[in-house]
Amino acid sequence: MNDFDDQLRTLLPRLRRFALSLTREPSSADDLVQGCLEKALSRRADKNAEGELRAWLFQILYRQFIDSHRRARRYARLLEFFTGRDDYPPSAERTVMAQSALQAFDRLNDEQRALLHAVAVEGLSYKEAAQVLQVPLGTVMSRLSRARQALRLLHEGEIQRPALRILK
Amino acid sequence: MITLPPTEHDLHAYVDLRLSPADRQRLETWLASHPEEAAQVKGWQKDARLLRSVLAASPLPDNPALDPSAVRQRRRHRYQQYLGRAAALVLAVAVGAVGGWQARPGVAPMTDALQAYRLFAEKDVLPADFKVGAGDSVQPWLDRYFRDAARLPDLERAGFKAVGARLLSTDQGPAAMVLYQDDRGARVTFYIRPPGPGNKLLPRGSRREGELQADYWSGPGYNYAVVAPVEVAMKGLQIPL
Numbered sequence: 001m002n003d004f005d006d007q008l009r010t011l012l013p014r015l016r017r018f019a020l021s022l023t024r025e026p027s028s029a030d031d032l033v034q035g036c037l038e039k040a041l042s043r044r045a046d047k048n049a050e051g052e053l054r055a056w057l058f059q060i061l062y063r064q065f066i067d068s069h070r071r072a073r074r075y076a077r078l079l080e081f082f083t084g085r086d087d088y089p090p091s092a093e094r095t096v097m098a099q100s101a102l103q104a105f106d107r108l109n110d111e112q113r114a115l116l117h118a119v120a121v122e123g124l125s126y127k128e129a130a131q132v133l134q135v136p137l138g139t140v141m142s143r144l145s146r147a148r149q150a151l152r153l154l155h156e157g158e159i160q161r162p163a164l165r166i167l168k
Numbered sequence: 169m170i171t172l173p174p175t176e177h178d179l180h181a182y183v184d185l186r187l188s189p190a191d192r193q194r195l196e197t198w199l200a201s202h203p204e205e206a207a208q209v210k211g212w213q214k215d216a217r218l219l220r221s222v223l224a225a226s227p228l229p230d231n232p233a234l235d236p237s238a239v240r241q242r243r244r245h246r247y248q249q250y251l252g253r254a255a256a257l258v259l260a261v262a263v264g265a266v267g268g269w270q271a272r273p274g275v276a277p278m279t280d281a282l283q284a285y286r287l288f289a290e291k292d293v294l295p296a297d298f299k300v301g302a303g304d305s306v307q308p309w310l311d312r313y314f315r316d317a318a319r320l321p322d323l324e325r326a327g328f329k330a331v332g333a334r335l336l337s338t339d340q341g342p343a344a345m346v347l348y349q350d351d352r353g354a355r356v357t358f359y360i361r362p363p364g365p366g367n368k369l370l371p372r373g374s375r376r377e378g379e380l381q382a383d384y385w386s387g388p389g390y391n392y393a394v395v396a397p398v399e400v401a402m403k404g405l406q407i408p409l
Contacts, residue, residue, distance in 0.1 A: 030234060126184075152215060
């Protein structure tokens with residue numbers, strides 16, 4: 001049991017960074033990690049290899065992110081209906097510490113950020129990434145292609161913000 | 169083994185270091201003579217490096233709440249709270265069942281008035297819905313809920329003043345209990361509720377249950393009771409009825 005805790009502790013920074021890439025906001029990122037840990041502890045993993053455990057945790061975290069996001073988006077739509085506001089701005093903290101690379105990354109859509117983080121930052125295999133995102137391997141490949149192209153265009157400054165909405 | 173020219177999949181696999189060394193070698197040779205694809209791959213590599221340096225190296229502030237042992241403890245705590253709530257619910261259902269059974273016909277009249285006294289007057293379990301301030305009177309408050317009911321008894325001569333009131337719900341309908349108190353802290357309650365679906369009216373009567381005595385009767389539209397400790401009732405409250 002404590003062995004499991006130690007494994008979790010080791011993976012904690014990775015989990016937090018993945019959550020940050022998803023939420024783009026430190027405090028909600030940690031909320032997400034907390035929820036993920038609670039789930040993980042309640043489910044009692046029998047994952048031995050660290051890589052396996054990491055993909056499993058990432059999957060839980062991503063699932064939770066998507067679920068809460070769906071709720072939030074529904075709420076945002078409602079809010080938009082009443083207030084006429086449409087976009088919630090990225091957090092000031094994150095923007096301040098962000099460099100231009102991060103700004104471009106933050107503009108990608110949720111799935112693209114999740115995938116690029118898993119593959120390019122964490123070095124997960126395509127198969128593991130498919131497990132985390134709960135999509136077929138083929139979808140991972142086509143998404144990766146689109147994500148990389150979008151990021152490239154953003155870095156080259158070819159796309160302005162309004163066009164990005166269409167990309168989503 | 170990849171085939172040349174490479175698919176886009178192969179190019180991504182190259183960027184993500186997912187090709188075998190031999191394939192890697194072949195692809196690099198091919199890219200050397202295909203500058204357009206080479207530039208594309210280089211761009212992707214640059215982006216990936218940038219993301220790694222920015223995302224994987226970002227400093228994280230300490231957050232002790234995320235330590236597994238802290239998470240475990242919170243889970244345990246929540247589980248206990250959940251058990252507590254479940255127990256409270258069971259208790260409430262049990263009280264309701266006993267109360268409901270007590271209110272059946274055949275049960276001693278105005279048992280609920282005695283229960284209300286025990287619960288609210290003796291034990292001060294719940295705060296009053298209405299507290300009597302200086303110059304206040306309970307009567308208007310009561311009239312809001314019970315139309316054309318008998319007037320509150322004046323217990324002044326026995327030394328009791330109304331201090332507060334509480335609404336209750338019973339099987340027979342909404343009830344109210346008015347609490348009287350004298351200088352020594354003795355308490356008497358006046359209880360009013362509808363006769364219920366059976367419209368069961370009570371012959372005037374009085375009975376004792378433990379330390380308490382209940383005087384009950386039916387009046388305009390409602391059943392009434394005055395509940396008092398036996399020694400107070402013995403002295404006579406001189407209830408003008």
